[in-house]
Amino acid sequence: MSSPALAVQISEAELKLLQALVYQECGMHFDARRTHFLQDRLLRRLRDCQMDSFYSYYRLLISAQGRDELSRLVENLTVNETSFFRNKAQLDLFQKHVLDELILQKIQRRDFSIRIWSAGCSTGQEPYTLVMLIADSLAYHHLRTLPPSTSAAISMAPKPLIPEPWKVEILASDINYSVLRYAQEGTYTENQMGSVDYSYRLRYFDKVGERYVIKNAVKDRVHFDFHNLKTEFLPQRHDMIFCRNVMMYFDEAEQKRLVNKFARCLVPGGYIFVGHAESLLGLTEKFTMVYRNSGTAYRHVEGAP
Ligand SMILES: C[S@@+](CC[C@H](N)C(=O)[O-])C[C@H]1O[C@@H](n2cnc3c(N)ncnc32)[C@H](O)[C@@H]1O
Numbered sequence: 001m002s003s004p005a006l007a008v009q010i011s012e013a014e015l016k017l018l019q020a021l022v023y024q025e026c027g028m029h030f031d032a033r034r035t036h037f038l039q040d041r042l043l044r045r046l047r048d049c050q051m052d053s054f055y056s057y058y059r060l061l062i063s064a065q066g067r068d069e070l071s072r073l074v075e076n077l078t079v080n081e082t083s084f085f086r087n088k089a090q091l092d093l094f095q096k097h098v099l100d101e102l103i104l105q106k107i108q109r110r111d112f113s114i115r116i117w118s119a120g121c122s123t124g125q126e127p128y129t130l131v132m133l134i135a136d137s138l139a140y141h142h143l144r145t146l147p148p149s150t151s152a153a154i155s156m157a158p159k160p161l162i163p164e165p166w167k168v169e170i171l172a173s174d175i176n177y178s179v180l181r182y183a184q185e186g187t188y189t190e191n192q193m194g195s196v197d198y199s200y201r202l203r204y205f206d207k208v209g210e211r212y213v214i215k216n217a218v219k220d221r222v223h224f225d226f227h228n229l230k231t232e233f234l235p236q237r238h239d240m241i242f243c244r245n246v247m248m249y250f251d252e253a254e255q256k257r258l259v260n261k262f263a264r265c266l267v268p269g270g271y272i273f274v275g276h277a278e279s280l281l282g283l284t285e286k287f288t289m290v291y292r293n294s295g296t297a298y299r300h301v302e303g304a305p
Contacts, residue, residue, distance in 0.1 A: 008046055010039055014054045018042060021061060026074050026175055027230040027258070029251040041076045045069070075176045079249065082122040084129050084188075085195045087244070087276050093295030094240075095133045098271055102239055103141055113167045117238045117265065119229060120246030121172035124183025124222070125192070128214050130242065131221045132204050134168050135161050161217040171235055173227030184224050186214035229258055234265050241266060245275035252283070259284045263300060272298045 015038060019030050022038075030038045042054075049069065051057045060066040061073065085091060099114075106112060114134060118127040142163040162168050174180050193201065193212050205212040227233065229246070241262050247255045262272055263286045272287060274280065280287050280298045287298035 008043065008052055008054065010042060010054055014058075015039060015042075017058060021058075021070075022074065022077060023251075023254075025070060025230065026228055027250045027254040028074075028077060029249065029254065031251075038077065041073070045073050045076060071177070075178055078176045078179075080122045080176065080179050081245070082125045083195050084125040084193070086126065086129070087295075089293055089295040090273060090276065090297070091129070091133065091295070093290070093292045093297055094130075094273065095137055097292060098240070098290075098297060099134065099137050103137060107141075112165045113169070115169050115238045116171070117235055117241045118170060118172040119227070119241055119243040119262075121174050121179075121183060121224070122176075123179045124172065124186060124214075124224070125188075126242060126244065127170045127172035127183070127222045127224075128186070128204075128218055130170055131161075131168065131218045132200055135204075135218075138163055138166050138168075161215075162221065168221050170222045171238070172222050172224050173235075174224075175226070175228045177226060180224050180226060183222075184219075186219050188212045188214075229261075230254075232261070234261065236265060237267055238265050238270060239267055240271045240273065242273045244273060245278070247274060247278050256283050259286070263287070263304070266300050268300060268302045270300045272300075274298070 015035055019035075019038065022028055022030065042057075046052070046054070046057055049057065049060075051060075061070050102114065106114070116127075116130055116134075118130065121127050139159070172183065174183075187208070188205075189211060193205075196205075196212075201207075201212060204215055204218050206215060207213075227235070229243075243258075243262065247258060250258065259272075259280055263284070266272070271290075272280065274296075276296075279296075281289065286301055286304040288301055290297045290299050
């Protein structure tokens, strides 16, 4: 027997209605190239909810009792593709220039905290990559600045992931609860580990059966939380924001709003990293592009509101 939703025909007007609701809810924009995807996911939800009319489903979505279903629909519409060490050129720029400079500035100011927001973190590979890179950089700085007399004694003691007195906090947020649960679990298959060198696997993962589990010391540096970028809630005073491969699903108006929001979440002179197919050019005057060896980042112009 065929399920009721298979027979449902969705009109263009109905799709437009849904498009507007999704846009209002989370900023995702479905242009002509992506309406087929929207329709496909809508039919799936109708089937799962055993509904045979678009309007009954739409009425559910806009009702107070329909909040959970609206979240489920949005989860079905997100693209969660990600990987460890994604966009190596950009991560080199991050580690060798931006982070290096930040560490030196912070040492001078005697402020030993590093705060980064991974906005749209998907299944966690991005924030965990950041912890690994920061831990390596801090260990390197620590080693270079130790007085020679202490190095022998310290080398005997087990090394903490983040050397004292540094404090590293990564806020990793997403709109999709399923990916957040996956990220929190921190368990990855061999396929997902393709871009992770063995030196990183050895230091930052435990092998459990066929899978790799991120070590607790790395996990403890990341705070996963639900956050809808469409809302005005502003996580404050971040040194950097990684929002990669998220804005490409928003229209220009929403991208502009988001960049202004990010400007308010950063410390003066803070940085934004976006995906390699994304750009802030034309969206804002508040950031200036930094480019090195094919890696790009955007630096907040000090004094800009
Ligand atoms: C393609 S993944 C990018 C993951 C990672 N940043 C990377 O570049 O590898 C996009 C993520 O953005 C999330 N997302 C989409 N719209 C969002 C919104 N309005 N608020 C928060 N997260 C959102 C999706 O759930 C998805 O996990």
